[in-house]
Amino acid sequence: MLEAFLSSMLSMATPILLAALGELLVEESGIVNIGIEGAMLSGAFFALAGAYFSGSLLLGLACGIAAGVVINAIFAALVVNLAVNQVVSGTALSILSLGITGVFYRRMFGVTGKAFMVRSVPRIPLGPLAKIPLLGPVLFDHNALVYLTFALVPILAYLISRTRYGLRLRAAGERPAAADALGLNVYRIRWQALIAAGALTGLAGAYLTLAYANTFVENISAGRGFVALSVVILGRWNAWGLCAASLLFGAAMALQFGLQALGTMVPYQLFLALPYALTLVVLASFGGQAAAPSALGEPYHRT
């Protein structure tokens, strides 16, 4: 019981954490992208379509990544080069993705899409580690995407705080004008962050269809992109914090399914609303913007 819950918590947290790590890069560079939902949804659909038609899971994953990159490239052209409003662009891309995936899905597979199934990304038990009681099945018996996601946490934490690249990234997000004056190309830095995030978010979408549901339903991302956005804030723009916040959301989702199965008196909606309410309470208690990059959300144009 506990074992199943913890394991499910980890697999629920994975797509959220993947997308949130991408958003962390983007926000460190000074951009807020609320279109994650769109990139994730496109990634989910095109990953499944790719895997279905090619018969190869790897090609499917590549298609998912490509879809996320394309969505974020459109976003980058709008907000980096044309300096248009980031909030409105992100919303538009989410609406567009919902439409495009829906239209193509129905066209290819009809309204029910029953035949649209693929085999799942295989689980890889990590040898003797998976045999450890409790810890083994919870931590060491997942698919490669789960391992990759959690491995990215220390890598990105190091990249952002300890490397020259991370310094440039943060400079673009804190003081774009100063970074520009020092000879850094703010436009290029922001483009790079958005493309990397597109890949991670597309992969997060691919996880939903190829590793979790094995099929596609309209709006399969179901708000996970917005959850990723709040995970970045709840995690205080720190990769380790993001990891903890994702696990919290994963736990709430896993718990909700458990409660529905058990048929308890506690309304399951409470657990679904809890992470969002908690984000609000945490923000209200500790002050919202203190830890955020100072140029977050402001378009930068060279004068």
Next chain:
Amino acid sequence: MLPSVAKPAAALALAALSISIILLALGASPIGVFAALGEGAFGSWYAFTDTIVKATPLVFTGLAISLAFSGALWNIGADGQLVIGAIAAGAIGPWLGDWPHPVAIAVVLSAGAVGGAIWGGLAGWLRARRDVNEVISTIMLNFVAAQMLSWVVHGPLMEPSRSYPASSPIAASAELGFYFAPSRLNLGMLIAVILAAACYVVLFHTSAGFELRAMGRNRRAATFFRIRIERLTIVVMALSGALAGLGGAVQVSAITHRLFEKLSPGWGYEAIAVALVAHLNPLGIIAAALFFGALDNGSQAMQRSQNVSPVLVQVIQGMVILFLLAFDTPLWSGMRKTMLGDSVMTDPIAAAELPDA
């Protein structure tokens, strides 16, 4: 600089072109699809009136968005505010059986406005007093509202005799009836139009409206002119929420008469497009809402005759917004000049206080 009509027209033309390409890729005829769309939206009295009915919630949420955006408050929470308004209306509605018709309607609609005002005001308070970005707080509040709606229709407000989760119907006295039968046309749109006119007057012909627009241009400059930013933020977000909440109450009172889980198909998000197309002008909101209402309504007819899924309407919306954005790059920064006026910008004291624009 192109004249003001040319840019949106070019954006719409390019959006239509891109959509045509997508349609051809799908093997559908663009001309047939667009004709079916127009026919479904305006082809008959029933189609025409239903377009107005579908546009009504978009006028309310569009006004909510434009009011907040005018003050550079990025309210993404009109959907949640609408839902809370609907819950308030749907909760109080069944209890008003003995009340006179006008009073019962006034009570139901006020409940919606108050519910929405609380939800919007909460985000305003978080922004003003706790420094919480309203984009994030309103998104979070959208999800909390959606779960709250799900809970009440499965739990406390569920009609006992039903197997499908929905609330008990509101009293007949609280129903905003169909006054132009056989259509579903009701007084909701009239209320919306009156509110749009009121918003226009407040925004462009009162000092409060000027203060709001000044805050939208430049918060620091507004502070310099002794505008009470914190109070204004809370009041505007509450008013914005009240408009959206009223929209939810009108929907319950006029159309659905009860609550169910997927009450809003995303009106609060669509309203961002509506407000943007209208350049945040309250009177323009009516026209923009009719445009998007026609898309919603026409897409259903289109599906029947052209075998294209109704979700195509979201592709159209998304394309329209993206091209409008791309063509309108000076909109957000350029508004700063036109609205505060050159006198303020060239005032040496004020200019010294202005941060880099």
